[in-house]
Amino acid sequence: MAPRHLMSPLDFSVDELEALMDVAADIEKNPEKYAHVCDGKKLATLFYEPSTRTRLSFEAAMLNLGGKVLGFSSADSSSAAKGESVADTIRVISCYADIAAMRHPKEGAPLVASLHSRIPVINAGDGGHQHPTQTLTDLLTIRSLKGHFDGLKIGLCGDLKFGRTVHSLMNALSRYPGISFTLISPEELRIPSYVRDAMKALGIPMREDVRLDESTMKDLDILYMTRVQRERFFNEEDYIRMKDFYILDSEKMRLAPKDMYILHPLPRVNEISVDVDNDPRAKYFAQAQYGVYIRMALIMNLLGLAPEA
């Protein structure tokens, strides 16, 4: 049977996602139950560009399941440096491992791998295109904090133009009834028109604003902060002008609703002041923990494994 892969967060239906998050929630409560589900299985982490956080999250997930990991963490230390194609690499890796997670700077590389693979391939980020396990992490975090998605008011703040995590999250959340978005960004970093049009076509209420203040945070259930990424700018001046446009600090948090949780895909730079870290509403480190749980659930799902009853 052809293996199932994960290329985009929308590859799973709402029901499938719900089941996946149920498993992740159970892992959180009973981690020992899952400690040997992947005994004897191997995860290959094929990272053609460095991403310590994502790679370690995958590796931690597999180790937590009793499996083993192998792989490389940059193109220099892989056969790509010798000019090997992605198709050939995954054909070979299919002989060594049971499942693979691939991070690649070229968009669509994991899809190419999936077309030639005998083992499940997980897209662990392909350029500015997709990063589905980040979206699954965000969804699990929101569900764990709020218990549901229906009717949530989600604020997204920072770089909404280049931030693929934001676009993916909006797409994934748009499948739930009653969702609305407050989009807070500088004029230069507003969401692309194709994302706005897609949301409008679905009839999803959106409000766009430049200010991060009491008026825009009012009523929000979640505030998702993002980092302004230096590599997205052609000139340094623009980056410097944008990078500290929003700084969420404890003073601003005093104006925010008591049950408005702060998420961030990390790493953060200046956009969330360290004095917010101890606020009970700051959930970005918990989010990293949920990332391990959802990756555990995903690995099990794609391998067709479950704990013994």
Add this chain to the structure above:
Amino acid sequence: MNKQGNSDDNVLSIGALREGFVLDHIRAGKAMRIYRDLKLDKLDCTVAIIKNASSHLMGRKDIIKVACPIDYLDLDVLGFIDHNITVNVIQEGRIIEKRSLHLPARIVNVIACKNPRCITSIEQGLDQVFLLTDEATETYRCRYCETKYSGKKNK
């Protein structure tokens, strides 16, 4: 082969063509591009290109007549280039069928992705595949990176 074009849009002369097809209602000036994109130069048969024929519908139009079986023609490619072209299938000197074209769901190795960050820019032997993602706006996106094709079609 008779290369005579006909000024009447409704009565198309097919001359001495016994078996083959006629591509009618090609936008004036686009016949040569279609000749290349359909790789008609690779066919070992008679091909006639008529430029700037009069047309009630279009003012002026181009026509291509090809004396080979219709199976040789990639209708998907033609549909992508311009789905308003009329395809007349000729057998025994008569039009036996008029085929309408539609936008193909998928096109392979006709256009190339221009996104420098796309895997197609480096992977050897990888087909250039585009998928029709929005029929109303005739939007095609790269199968791999989902970048919208922004090149000008035959319009």
